[in-house]
Amino acid sequence: MNVLDRIETELRGRLGAGLERTESPGPARLFVDVERSALRAAAKALIGLGGRYMVGIGTDEIARKGTLGLIHTFAFDADHAAVVLRTAAPAADPVFDSITPDIPSAGWSEREYQDLLGMRCTGHPKPKRLILADDWPDGVYPLRKEVPHDLEPPAAEDVAYRLDEAPPGTTVVPIGPFHVSLHEPEHFAVYVDGETIKGCDYRGFMTHRGIEKLCQTQVSYNEVPFVAERICGICGSVHACCYAQAVEAAAGIRVPRRAEYIRTVMLEIERLHSHLLWLGIAGHLIGFDTVFMQAWRVREKVMWLSERITGNRKTYGMILIGGVRRDIGPEVRADIEGVLASLEKEVLTLKNAVIGDGAIHRRTKGVGYLSKEETARWSLIGPVARARGLRLDTRKDHPYAAYDDMTFDVPVVDSGDVWGTLVVRVLEIFESIAILRQALAKMPEGPLMADMPEALPPLRHAVSMVEAPRGESVHYVITGEENRPERWRVRAPTYPNLQAVPAMLLDNQFADFPIILGQIDPCFSCTDRVAVVDARSGARRVLGRAELERMSRRERGKE
Amino acid sequence: MSVVAVFVNVLLFLLLAPLFEGVMRKITARVQSRQGPPVVQPYFDLLKLLGKDRVDSARNWAFRLAPPAAFASILAVAALVPLGSKVNALGARVDAITLVYLLTLGGVSVLLGALASRNTFAAIGASREMVTMVMVEPVLAMTLLVGAARGHSLGLGAAVFGASAAGYGLSTAVMLAAYAVALQAFVAKQPFDIPEAEIEVLEGPFIEYSGPDYALFRWYMMMKQMVYAWLFAAGFLPFLRTGSYVGDLLTQLLGTLLVFVAIALVGSTNPRLRIDQAVKIYAGLIAVALVAVGLAVAGL
Numbered sequence: 001m002n003v004l005d006r007i008e009t010e011l012r013g014r015l016g017a018g019l020e021r022t023e024s025p026g027p028a029r030l031f032v033d034v035e036r037s038a039l040r041a042a043a044k045a046l047i048g049l050g051g052r053y054m055v056g057i058g059t060d061e062i063a064r065k066g067t068l069g070l071i072h073t074f075a076f077d078a079d080h081a082a083v084v085l086r087t088a089a090p091a092a093d094p095v096f097d098s099i100t101p102d103i104p105s106a107g108w109s110e111r112e113y114q115d116l117l118g119m120r121c122t123g124h125p126k127p128k129r130l131i132l133a134d135d136w137p138d139g140v141y142p143l144r145k146e147v148p149h150d151l152e153p154p155a156a157e158d159v160a161y162r163l164d165e166a167p168p169g170t171t172v173v174p175i176g177p178f179h180v181s182l183h184e185p186e187h188f189a190v191y192v193d194g195e196t197i198k199g200c201d202y203r204g205f206m207t208h209r210g211i212e213k214l215c216q217t218q219v220s221y222n223e224v225p226f227v228a229e230r231i232c233g234i235c236g237s238v239h240a241c242c243y244a245q246a247v248e249a250a251a252g253i254r255v256p257r258r259a260e261y262i263r264t265v266m267l268e269i270e271r272l273h274s275h276l277l278w279l280g281i282a283g284h285l286i287g288f289d290t291v292f293m294q295a296w297r298v299r300e301k302v303m304w305l306s307e308r309i310t311g312n313r314k315t316y317g318m319i320l321i322g323g324v325r326r327d328i329g330p331e332v333r334a335d336i337e338g339v340l341a342s343l344e345k346e347v348l349t350l351k352n353a354v355i356g357d358g359a360i361h362r363r364t365k366g367v368g369y370l371s372k373e374e375t376a377r378w379s380l381i382g383p384v385a386r387a388r389g390l391r392l393d394t395r396k397d398h399p400y401a402a403y404d405d406m407t408f409d410v411p412v413v414d415s416g417d418v419w420g421t422l423v424v425r426v427l428e429i430f431e432s433i434a435i436l437r438q439a440l441a442k443m444p445e446g447p448l449m450a451d452m453p454e455a456l457p458p459l460r461h462a463v464s465m466v467e468a469p470r471g472e473s474v475h476y477v478i479t480g481e482e483n484r485p486e487r488w489r490v491r492a493p494t495y496p497n498l499q500a501v502p503a504m505l506l507d508n509q510f511a512d513f514p515i516i517l518g519q520i521d522p523c524f525s526c527t528d529r530v531a532v533v534d535a536r537s538g539a540r541r542v543l544g545r546a547e548l549e550r551m552s553r554r555e556r557g558k559e
Numbered sequence: 560m561s562v563v564a565v566f567v568n569v570l571l572f573l574l575l576a577p578l579f580e581g582v583m584r585k586i587t588a589r590v591q592s593r594q595g596p597p598v599v600q601p602y603f604d605l606l607k608l609l610g611k612d613r614v615d616s617a618r619n620w621a622f623r624l625a626p627p628a629a630f631a632s633i634l635a636v637a638a639l640v641p642l643g644s645k646v647n648a649l650g651a652r653v654d655a656i657t658l659v660y661l662l663t664l665g666g667v668s669v670l671l672g673a674l675a676s677r678n679t680f681a682a683i684g685a686s687r688e689m690v691t692m693v694m695v696e697p698v699l700a701m702t703l704l705v706g707a708a709r710g711h712s713l714g715l716g717a718a719v720f721g722a723s724a725a726g727y728g729l730s731t732a733v734m735l736a737a738y739a740v741a742l743q744a745f746v747a748k749q750p751f752d753i754p755e756a757e758i759e760v761l762e763g764p765f766i767e768y769s770g771p772d773y774a775l776f777r778w779y780m781m782m783k784q785m786v787y788a789w790l791f792a793a794g795f796l797p798f799l800r801t802g803s804y805v806g807d808l809l810t811q812l813l814g815t816l817l818v819f820v821a822i823a824l825v826g827s828t829n830p831r832l833r834i835d836q837a838v839k840i841y842a843g844l845i846a847v848a849l850v851a852v853g854l855a856v857a858g859l
Contacts, residue, residue: 173679180757195683195834287749287756287831293591359750359830510683511756511833 003079004030007049014045026249028081028398031461036087039070040097046074046083047103052392053379054082054465055491056109057476058117060144061088068094068117072106073463073476077397082463089119098124105379105496116143131205134159142213149210149217163189164201173510177206181285181514188517195510200502212488220483221247221456222321229315231490232523234274237266238468239475239490240319245400246477247321247485250462251453257402258446259323264402264439265336266310266318267466268432272343273302273314274469275429278521279354282422285514286363291354298346305339308332323449333440340433347433351426364419368504368516371416378500382471382493383428384520386412387420394467405442406435418512421519425469459486468493470521494523564647564804565638572637575812576781577601579788579819583748586823601781608774616767617676625672626768626775632664633782639715640786643808644793644800646716655703655718662699665783666692669776673764684763687834688754691744694841698741699787701848705734706794708855719790722855723797730854735795737847742818744841745787747780748826753834788818 008022011032018038023031034042047053051074059069067088074083089096098121100107110121111130118141121127132142135156140147166172166189176187185206191199211231215224228243229236241263248255255263276299283291303313309332310316318324328336354360370380375388385392393410395403411427413420458481466473471493480486497520504516581598588595615623636658639649666688673685703718709728710721717724722731744751755763765776792799792814799810832840 171679173683180761283830287752288829289587290591290827291830293593297592357830359832362832362836363830509833509835511753511831 003076004028004081004083007046007076007083008032010049011042011045015042018042025460025462029084029249029463030081031084031086033086036070036089036096039072039085039087040099040102042085043072043074043099043106044102046085049076050078051076051083052376053103053105053496054463054472054474055476055489055495056106056113057487057489058113058119058143059478059487060117062091063145066091068119070096070113070119071461071476072099072109073474075398075465075472077392080398082398082465084461084463086461094119096121098122100124103379104377105499108495108499113143115141117141118144129161131208133206134161142210149213161187161203163203164199166191167198169193170198175513181518186522188513190505190510190513192510197505197508197510197513200505202498202502204498212490215488216480216485218484221485224485224488225319225321226317228490229317229319232492233314234277234523235270235468235470235473235492236315237263237270237319238466238473239492241267241401242464242466242473242475243477243488243490244319244321245466246462246464246475246488247456247479248450249464250460250477250479251456253322253450253452255323255450256447257444258327259448259450260402261439261443262324262326262328262448263319264406265328265436266316266324267401268436268439269302269306269309270316271432271469272429272436273299273306274521275425275432276302276347278425278469279350279422281521282418282515282518283354285518286360288360291350291360294350294353298343298350301339301343301346305336308335320449322452323447325448327448328440328443336436336440340436344430344433347426347429351429354426355423360422361419363512364422364515365415365417367418367508367512368519369417370500370504372414374500374503375416378503379496380471380500381496382468383421383424384471384497386410386424387418387519388416389414392472394465394472398465400464400466402439402442403435406438408435408438418515418519428469455483470494470523471497492523494520498522561645561648561651564643564645565649567808568640568642568647569634569638571642571808571812572634572782572785573778576778576785577605579785579816580781582816583819583823583826586820587827590824590827601777605774605778608769608777609771611770613770613772616769619675621671621675622767623772625668625675626772626779628671629665629668629779630775632661632668633779633786636661636665636786637782640789641715641719641793642789643804643811644716644720645804645807646714650715653715654713655707655715656713658715658718659696659700659703662783662786663692663696665779666696669764669779672768672776676767678767680761680766681764684754684756684766687756688764690834690838691751691754691841694838694845695741695744698737698841698844698848699745699790701845701852702734702738702790702794704852705730705855708852719793720797722794726797728855729859730851731795733847733854734851737844737851738791738795740840741844742787742791743822743825744837746784746822748822750829750832751837752826752831753837756831784819784822785815788822789815791815791818 004024012019015038018035020033054073054075057071061067061069068091069088072085098110100110101123108130110124113119115130115132137153170191170193173190173192175190176182177185187203189201190197211227215227225240225244228239231239276295280292280295306316307313310318318326370388372389375385375390381392391410391412396410408431411424413423456479458479460479463476473493474491476489477485478487501517508516580601585595585598639653641650670685670688673681706718706721707713710717722734747755768776792811796814799814801807801810
């Protein structure tokens with residue numbers, strides 16, 4: 001029996017009348033519509049069946065049905081399939097049962113739609129604001145269709161995010177909004193006892209750009225890939241590809257094989273770039289700038305190569321719905337092979353230097369430890385999960401582009417710490433080189449673009465996954481009627497991984513904060529604050545807003 | 560003549576310390592496949608900082624006092640050390656304990672400034688600095704003690720040169736090993752640049768300082784590094800001695816330069832340790848240094 005049939009039968013058995021309808025548009029996707037009262041039970045059942053929570057999507061269906069829709073997506077990695085759980089509630093009463101008590105990584109998705117669509121998730125353990133600015137007016141939900149994309153509500157004075165209560169006997173160390181170990185504005189309140197971290201609260205989304213809203217209201221289908229590439233400066237092609245795949249799946253477009261090969265080449269070049277960049281930053285975060293500089297010197301070759309292929313050092317602009325924009329000709333192919341050969345030699349030297357360095361072992365082994373069970377419970381992905389014994393790789397589990405034709409290893413270690421993450425990412429560089437060589441050798445001739453229909457069918461749903469260098473990216477698309485997506489939801493790998501950072505920080509040394517956060521290679525622009533708390537002498541000192549502002553030297557006179 | 564030597568000392572320390580810093584930066588850059596700043600860059604940095612407005616961000620006397628106090632204490636150290644194997648007019652009136660006292664006074668000034676700035680990161684940096692001082696300064700004191708025991712005097716000349724003046728003994732070798740490791744902590748370079756760790760605590764004790772105040776701290780740090788590097792060259796490299804003042808001056812400065820090269824190489828090939836890891840190493844150093852003192856007292 002097919003795994004999706006089995007899941008459907010199980011759900012039917014457990015939910016009874018709560019299950020409204022199912023559809024399976026392809027061999028690897030199952031869409032299940034449930035009553036909202038059955039949502040939590042259905043989500044729990046899917047996790048029980050071996051599902052991994054990916055992301056939640058909120059939709060505004062007020063104009064058409066008078067409802068707000070809530071969609072949860074689950075991956076069944078071992079079975080190469082994904083299940084989408086859909087439900088809706090009347091706009092006048094948009095209340096859902098929270099699934100976060102059962103699935104911790106759903107916490108942010110639910111908070112996101114409380115903020116953006118005005119939903120309420122009863123039973124949520126931490127229903128604080130997540131995305132909207134602290135001075136955003138109550139009752140204005142920006143993702144609802146009635147709210148224009150360029151709405152600018154007046155700024156309010158004297159509103160501040162309330163940090164979580166600090167554990168007794170701890171001091172708050174504010175990491176952010178601006179701090180050298182963060183490369184984007186974020187605020188972590190780290191609660192420390194001496195130098196030991198006892199807790200942490202996060203306030204982010206400070207540079208939320210409303211890209212989803214923009215693309216649902218202002219631009220057209222084929223402009224979105226270029227906006228998508230700008231979600232992230234490192235994994236641009238991942239987002240463009242993931243979006244294109246979702247639209248293609250929804251509209252039933254078959255991409256020519258050569259285009260899929262070229263997508264594979266671009267995605268792997270991007271991975272090479274990202275792994276070298278991260279290795280450099282990891283070196284910098286533990287105070288080893290020689291690793292930083294050498295890794296980035298090697299990375300320069302990859303950037304040169306990208307420019308040779310696409311004209312751009314980053315943000316390649318190669319991917320469109322239905323195919324790719326540029327071909328890879330024989331001269332460029334020779335250049336790629338040349339760079340790969342020199343890269344392989346340099347990375348081998350780098351690998352031996354880094355992996356054999358006892359001082360690096362001291363700074364990374366046992367740091368940021370999370371058990372395999374906790375890693376699965378938090379739905380972690382990418383190198384962070386593979387360093388904790390979980391064999392998860394979208395390229396193998398849910399093949400896309402030309403990965404089904406590629407032979408490669410997925411390095412997995414079970415040390416569960418920063419060291420493991422480092423090993424996994426370094427080893428993956430060699431796998432990427434191998435994939436690139438195969439892709440060039442096996443690349444078939446053929447067109448670069450599919451024949452596109454005049455208009456894409458509206459209101460079709462599709463979910464697509466792409467393995468970004470940091471982990472899996474998920475895009476969910478509902479096709480629209482005005483030559484643009486009706487709904488486009490982006491979930492970058494940092495989104496689930498960042499949610500588990502407080503768990504990884506617990507009982508570690510404050511000096512390890514940068515590398516523990518850094519190991520997930522956080523991309524705040526993809527997702528979008530830490531204060532530190534001191535328990536010595538039993539005195540508790542929480543730095544409040546006034547003190548934080550005084551520290552920031554802005555309003556000393558006023559306070 | 561020995562009064563002139565005081566001025567020569569002060570001038571050489573003031574003017575050469577930034578140059579040595581520049582050399583270290585250049586070597587680090589070469590290890591990292593970078594071009595690196597010109598070797599005179601630290602002079603430009605100091606000039607730039609000295610030309611800026613003062614920002615008194617903490618508004619209390621301790622915060623304002625700390626940079627000049629640290630600078631004054633290191634100037635005093637520079638004035639009295641026996642540079643060029645010559646105990647000068649000032650050096651003859653003090654002993655090794657004064658030297659340790661003045662060097663510690665500089666560290667205490669940094670702590671004072673850090674705590675007075677009432678910044679969380681400065682406070683973390685200060686607590687790390689305090690641990691480092693308590694754990695590493697004894698190695699300095701014991702180095703001088705080994706010299707004093709072998710030279711049979713607490714005078715500066717005996718304390719600095721005594722360890723190797725009459726050839727190498729077992730105690731000299733043991734002390735040299737301990738001092739060589741501690742050197743990296745004395746000069747706050749990797750793997751022991753823990754109190755200032757930019758990426759963790761944003762230069763720690765110095766976070767609130769800018770402009771001329773920060774220039775004084777930077778200059779203080781450079782001169783302090785030079786004192787410790789010179790002490791290694793003077794104390795443990797007896798073959799640098801020529802017998803003449805000018806000759807010794809030149810060979811000791813050359814030795815100092817070589818020590819700086821070594822510091823830069825070690826610094827650029829090691830990641831930073833955590834304070835809990837460093838403390839274990841420091842404790843080991845104290846034990847080794849104690850053994851050296853014991854051996855020296857026993858005449859070995």
